[in-house]
Amino acid sequence: MFKYISCCLLILMVRNAEMHSYHLGACPTVEPQTDFRMKELLGIWYVIEKTSTASSCMVYNITESDEPYEYVIEEISQHFLLALTPLKHGYHYRGTLRVPDPAVPAKMTVSFPLSVAGTSSFTVFMTDYDTYAAIFTCQKLTFAHRQSATILSRTKTLDRMYIDKIRSRLSQSQIDPFELSIIKQNDCPKNASEGFNININNYSVSAKGAADVIRKAGEKLGDGVEYISGKTKDVYNKITSDSQEVTTYGKREDYTRSVKSDVEWLP
Template sequence: MKILLLTAAVVASALGHTLHLGRTCPDLLPFPNLSVDKVLGRWYVMHKFDTDNTCLVWNITLGQLPDTLLVTETRQLSFLDVFGVDHTHTVTANIEIPNLEVPARMRVRWPTSALTGKADFIVFDTDYDSYMAVFECDRAGLLHRRSATILSRTNTIDEMFVRRLLETADVTHTALSTISHETCRHSGQHNWHVDEELFGLLPGVDEAEVKRRVSDGVLDYDITQVEIIGEGVTAEDSGFRGSLKRPPAV
């Protein structure tokens, strides 16, 4: 069971992103004057780049350190569903707000991103009550990964609205996957948390302990000499699959 879970966690960490040449992330405009308190609480992940996991839910709470948030993502891993494992999988990340004058431009550290470290975490649109759109980008070596996440306060969303939202922000949607919430478990027979250690598998750890471990902080990895291979690389003439255009050649 531990081997299955470890394999699923490794696969899941590679999904949800597209891979691109260069270290320059797209410069999306952050949502102006974001009210952080209004984005707290439960969000259903309705769309995300390149993933086949189901029942993704975010719960955003205040962190224990000033100017920080915690995002706890619960999901069902498709790899384990194939084997009929009754489970839920939870990962908690730490979000920092480096500049309080631009609160929508944040930095996130997912515990499954050991090679890439912290990533840009930009809230680029929201009305607080029904939807929120987030763009993430991290860098490793000569590459960077991109991901967009569309969230809803309920488990439904207008698909045409999502299309217009992404087009307005100049984020095309060829790599956007739809997240199913049809067969979700409130709690599976097996419930796992991933903590700040690389793929640390800790069955039975309660929420307070997860928050404590994440809030203790994690090291910033020196990623300047690291290269990664992940989702998004294709053998087609275009070179890379992604929802955003490859940066022009210098």
């Protein structure tokens, strides 16, 4: 069980190291959507592009919570590290969205379990609610910041016209659109809850327990990621220095970038 939890948290750390880019200075200013209506943003969104990730079949589900001006965001995806095992896996990561200023509802904060660095900004800067949406998140660090942009669609594909429009807006805000990776939405499980699932939410792991597991999991990084099958006890190893190739497109259609599976202590 401990090795299972270690593997889960290791995947969590790698996942969050991927999905951001790091820059010096303060977070860039991204203007939020005007006349924003949060209720129309609720529901299922397919992730079409996202900053530096090797995950696939990524879906967001945004729902209301019991608290006013508070929402739940759940990310469901398939991570490339999970492909090292012979089982079907679904990765679930649940966080909380909050609206600090109801006068600017498109400018929110987001917090996730095990986050040592605290909350991040979460800005919806473009959407028509029915077809596409675009999100920018940023988290302040001591002398820098880490940022992530996400292009969403109500369907598994999105017309290039909308993608170009969003990428152009990112460029205008001094955010490099070529840091975005294409998220594969083909050959995905019809039901995200099928098979073996990794669920991480605010109630799954205590702070002290998580810290112990993360520390011990980190000790295993030199040997790679280890998975032990419950039935056969077969051991599958993948050295963390290996790379996963991620494709981007735009003016650099043939450009591929290797995302290294480094360990990151900040969700």
